[in-house]
Amino acid sequence: MAAQVLEANERGGFDLSAAPTTPCAICATPRTSDELLAPSCQHPRHGACKKCMAMALARPQGRGAIDRDDGSMGCVAAGCDGRIALRDLLSCVDDPKVQKQVLQRVKEIRAAKPQVVDATSAGGLDRRKQYLATCAFLLKPDISGRDRDTINAYLQRNGVPTDVIEAARATLDRKEDPRASTCFLEAAAPVVNVEVGGQAHAPAFADLDDEEELASALDAEAEELLVEASDLTTVMARADLSKKKATKRTAKLRVGRAADGVAESLQERGWACLDGFCGTDLVQRVLREIGGLEPFYDPSEIWVGSSSTVGAQVVVPSVRGDKVLWMCGAHPQAQGDANSRAIREKGGVEPCDTDVKRKFALAKGGGVSKIDRSQVARFPSVRDLFKAMDAFVLKELCPRVERLNDCASRSDGMLAIYPGGGARFQAHVDNTTDDGRRLTVLCYFNEKWHEDHGGALRLHGATGPVDVLPKAGRLACFYSDLMKHEVRPTHRPRASVTLWYYSASERKEAVARAKESEATGDALKASDDERAAARMFAEKLCDPNLASDDVGELRKEAEELPEASRAILAGMAGVPDFSLALNRLESDDLAKLRGRFAKMGVE
Ligand SMILES: O=C(O)CCC(=O)C(=O)O
Ligand SMILES: [Fe+2]
Numbered sequence: 001m002a003a004q005v006l007e008a009n010e011r012g013g014f015d016l017s018a019a020p021t022t023p024c025a026i027c028a029t030p031r032t033s034d035e036l037l038a039p040s041c042q043h044p045r046h047g048a049c050k051k052c053m054a055m056a057l058a059r060p061q062g063r064g065a066i067d068r069d070d071g072s073m074g075c076v077a078a079g080c081d082g083r084i085a086l087r088d089l090l091s092c093v094d095d096p097k098v099q100k101q102v103l104q105r106v107k108e109i110r111a112a113k114p115q116v117v118d119a120t121s122a123g124g125l126d127r128r129k130q131y132l133a134t135c136a137f138l139l140k141p142d143i144s145g146r147d148r149d150t151i152n153a154y155l156q157r158n159g160v161p162t163d164v165i166e167a168a169r170a171t172l173d174r175k176e177d178p179r180a181s182t183c184f185l186e187a188a189a190p191v192v193n194v195e196v197g198g199q200a201h202a203p204a205f206a207d208l209d210d211e212e213e214l215a216s217a218l219d220a221e222a223e224e225l226l227v228e229a230s231d232l233t234t235v236m237a238r239a240d241l242s243k244k245k246a247t248k249r250t251a252k253l254r255v256g257r258a259a260d261g262v263a264e265s266l267q268e269r270g271w272a273c274l275d276g277f278c279g280t281d282l283v284q285r286v287l288r289e290i291g292g293l294e295p296f297y298d299p300s301e302i303w304v305g306s307s308s309t310v311g312a313q314v315v316v317p318s319v320r321g322d323k324v325l326w327m328c329g330a331h332p333q334a335q336g337d338a339n340s341r342a343i344r345e346k347g348g349v350e351p352c353d354t355d356v357k358r359k360f361a362l363a364k365g366g367g368v369s370k371i372d373r374s375q376v377a378r379f380p381s382v383r384d385l386f387k388a389m390d391a392f393v394l395k396e397l398c399p400r401v402e403r404l405n406d407c408a409s410r411s412d413g414m415l416a417i418y419p420g421g422g423a424r425f426q427a428h429v430d431n432t433t434d435d436g437r438r439l440t441v442l443c444y445f446n447e448k449w450h451e452d453h454g455g456a457l458r459l460h461g462a463t464g465p466v467d468v469l470p471k472a473g474r475l476a477c478f479y480s481d482l483m484k485h486e487v488r489p490t491h492r493p494r495a496s497v498t499l500w501y502y503s504a505s506e507r508k509e510a511v512a513r514a515k516e517s518e519a520t521g522d523a524l525k526a527s528d529d530e531r532a533a534a535r536m537f538a539e540k541l542c543d544p545n546l547a548s549d550d551v552g553e554l555r556k557e558a559e560e561l562p563e564a565s566r567a568i569l570a571g572m573a574g575v576p577d578f579s580l581a582l583n584r585l586e587s588d589d590l591a592k593l594r595g596r597f598a599k600m601g602v603e
Pocket of ligand 1: 416430485498
């Protein structure tokens with residue numbers, strides 16, 4: 001076909017009527033790329049034009065593809081960043097009535113927008129405390145005379161956010177009493193989701209009236225909050241290392257206060273979030289290790305099946321779009337083979353997968369085939385992180401929360417990266433098969449993250465959805481068996497580390513069940529190849545790009561599958577006979593069957 005040539009018109013521009021067109025997937029009208037929703041995306045839904053999308057949205061129940069916090073239209077498929085501004089959308093609707101309906105829907109969606117958690121919760125340093133401690137620090141006689149930029153940089157290095165520093169500076173420049181500077185406190189208040197230390201930690205200002213006294217009262221605050229350390233992992237490490245009783249006491253107090261806040265929030269809401277769990281230093285160190293390991297991450301899999309034994313792990317990026325790497329070691333209870341134990345006894349962690357361990361060693365060592373465990377496979381920063389999470393969760397948190405009282409061990413650690421471009425994890429509950437997991441604990445490693453980047457952890461609690469942004473150093477936790485949650489489409493790469501803590505009794509039963517079904521042959525007997533064939537078929541079925549008229553093809557393929565693979569697929573789809581289910585399948589039912597595969601334990 002001859003290439004299209006755009007002729008310049010007499011005004012020196014281009015003749016737009018010659019622009020290439022594509023028929024809209026809904027109304028079939030030829031549309032230019034400007035008129036289509038997101039022409040660069042391969043997702044079938046994107047073949048629609050803006051006008052059709054606007055009409056879809058104008059319907060009372062119409063959800064269209066509205067997916068963005070600003071009410072703009074966006075693709076809901078993983079791997080797509082397509083979006084369209086509201087203004088743009090409205091400009092292609094002529095009917096004022098329809099325009100009004102669209103606006104009404106957007107208004108409703110905006111009103112239902114989840115609250116975003118932006119400052120801590122429990123302990124560590126919440127913004128109010130950071131603000132007071134910063135004021136105190138700046139008032140110190142040997143600090144107040146020093147160069148502003150140097151001091152600001154010092155505070156930033158210690159984890160104090162720039163806006164907090166600015167607020168403290170402004171208060172002191174105006175020679176105001178920080179206690180009276182309600183503007184900042186009010187600004188910070190709505191985003192503090194757990195009331196921590198509100199009363200317990202407020203300095204006794206009431207009887208202070210001169211600046212000197214105020215400074216020294218705030219000074220004590222600063223000693224404890226800022227100068228000591230600005231993050232919980234450092235505080236815990238100091239408590240372990242220090243010989244000073246006072247340091248140990250102060251540290252214990254701070255960690256205890258943080259655990260109180262997290263425990264209270266968990267009991268009240270089923271989730272909690274704690275800022276400043278990791279300081280900048282640990283965040284940087286973990287990021288370096290994660291960076292080195294990134295080439296060895298694998299696309300993550302979801303479990304699809306009617307129980308914990310009938311089903312299979314499959315990769316379905318539209319449901320779950322991250323890649324993961326499992327790390328074992330540093331467990332509170334030693335387990336595993338002799339080699340791994342040797343590493344664990346030294347306190348190291350390593351990739352669980354032997355192949356990954358070898359590949360990593362080769363990449364690092366330039367052809368060394370034997371892994372030098374002491375240098376390559378220990379990952380001290382990830383280990384420090386696991387240990388800090390274990391210490392906080394098992395020693396401090398679990399004893400404070402009845403539902404967690406019998407937690408004593410945990411899963412291997414999962415490092416996850418959502419690559420951006422709209423990758424997400426659809427709503428699900430982590431433990432729907434009584435596998436023992438009771439508490440999911442995540443730590444995030446994403447510097448300078450803000451709302452526009454997406455990627456929030458959305459928690460569907462009893463009081464409506466709450467979005468937790470995956471900010472560096474932040475810890476989030478929730479009940480693995482109760483809390484529905486999701487990862488919203490992320491537009492930037494997003495890194496996290498997750499540990500699941502087990503209820504000892506539930507885990508024991510789950511392990512016993514698995515052993516029994518293995519012994520009695522209850523579990524499906526299938527070779528690795530037969531399992532792989534079932535997985536590949538399921539992945540194809542879940543692919544959103546698969547057109548419904550491909551069902552005939554699929555049927556043929558299913559018939560050629562080995563018996564055992566078909567039995568696995570039947571288990572995954574929750575039907576007695578997979579070939580039969582597929583034979584009766586009309587194109588319209590494809591979506592239904594796909595839905596069963598991708599439902600992840602949530603209706
Ligand atoms: O990364 C997150 O915020 C949550 C991920 C998640 O839900 C999971 O891995 O099960
Ligand atoms: Fe999850």
